[in-house]
Structures are given as C-alpha cells and as structure tokens.
Amino acid sequence: MIEFRENEHIIFEIRKHWFIIATELTILTFLAFIPLIIPQILEATNLVITFGNSESFWPVFIFMYSFYVLILWIIGFVFWTNYYLDVWIVTNQKILDIEQVGLFSREVSILHLERIQDITTEVNGIVKTLVKFGDLHVQTAGQQREFIIHDVPNPDVIAKRVNEVLMKHKNNPEFDSRNL
C-alpha cells in the first residue's frame, strides 16, 4: 500500500499507453482462435481422430480448448495486472515511480520535486508517432540520475503538466494541488 503525507495530494497518475496492453491482448485473442481451425484441417484432410470411441473427439477437443483458453485468460490478467500496477504517481511533493515487472518484481522509487532537474521526451518510430506515445525521461540530482517511464500517452502533454507542477512547487513548496 502506498502511503502519503498528511498535506500531500495526488495530482495525476501516468500509465503506459492503451496501445501496449491492446497489442498484448490482441496477440492472446489471436492465439485463442488458432485451435479452432483444427477440426477444419482434419475434415479437409479426411483425417479422423478418436479417443477410444468414434464420438469422443468433440468432448476431448472442448476440454483441451477450454484448458488452453483458461491458460491464455490467466496470462491476459497477468498482462493487465502488470499494466495497471506499473504507474507514476505525481503528487504536490514528489513523483512515485512504481515499476511492476511480472508478478513478483516491484520497484518503487521516489523522486522529490525539489531534486528534479530536467524533463525530456522521446518519441521514436512510426507507430509511436502515429498513435502518440513515447518515453518520458526525468533527470534528478540524486544517486540514480535518470528515471524513465516508457510508452506514456502524449509525452509532451505530460511533460508540460509535470513542469507545471514543478514550477508551482518551486514557487511554493506547500502549494495547493487542487488549483491544477
């Protein structure tokens, strides 16, 4: 559980672009449909597979297919959980970089606003340019000098918003984030 100070408020959260999770889920959906062509292939090649009885093909096929789809379904939720838990939280005092890698690796870094020195964005490639997502780099004065959030939607807009928060914080470290 993430805990915040008494006078600390969440201003906004940054997650990866929906295109990332959509791509992963589309691949899984495609994989889910592949076994459905097996009966057609068997019919086309005049091949009959039985499991001890001439009518046993369909129950075994349905069992195997459900088994396979359940595995894909669980993998889909692993992807979604990773996507949802991999987040940057911008508050009026700090930026929390929560990096979820798989289900059992989680790294939480705190970037205090006063230590942030520079914010840059990077959009590489045709897909990223068309769908409008890219990387956001935040340089800090700390030991780990650069933090990167990959594949954020509209990185320029987000960089502008983070900059706005930084400026407000610079002018008044106890600023009221509800004005943003």
Place this chain on the structure above:
Amino acid sequence: MEITESISEKIINIPLASEILWLMFAGIVSFFLVMTFIFHHHWKYYGIKGNSKVFARALFWIISVFLILLMVLAILFFETI
C-alpha cells in the same frame, strides 16, 4: 495409438482414459487457484481500486468459472460415451 486407413479417410485412435483428463483438470484448477490468490493479493495491496477492481474481479471469475464448468461437462460427457 492405432491408425486405420479406409478408402476415404484415415482414422487415428488415441486411447485416452478419463482419469488423465481429471488429472489435467486438477492441475489447471490448482494453477487457477494459485493465480487467483496472487491476483487478489496484488489488486488489494498494490492499489487497484474502485470500478476497475470490481470489474476485473467479476470478469476474471465469470469467464474462468465458465471455462472450468465447460471442462467438467466435457469430461462427464466423455465418460458417458
């Protein structure tokens, strides 16, 4: 495995006992229960809240239970023929 060939079609008979299907079923249900526990832990403690959590939980359970029931019905049907 027994392969029989007639003029029009080739028949491949794979002897399969329902116990093997039940064993596979037990394996996948165990895996499902472990993953369900992990998901619920992550959703609860790492901050998935509100509608997303309710929707994710409901969707996960409805589809999973449907697939598990389909597997049970398929094995029961396999046993009766």
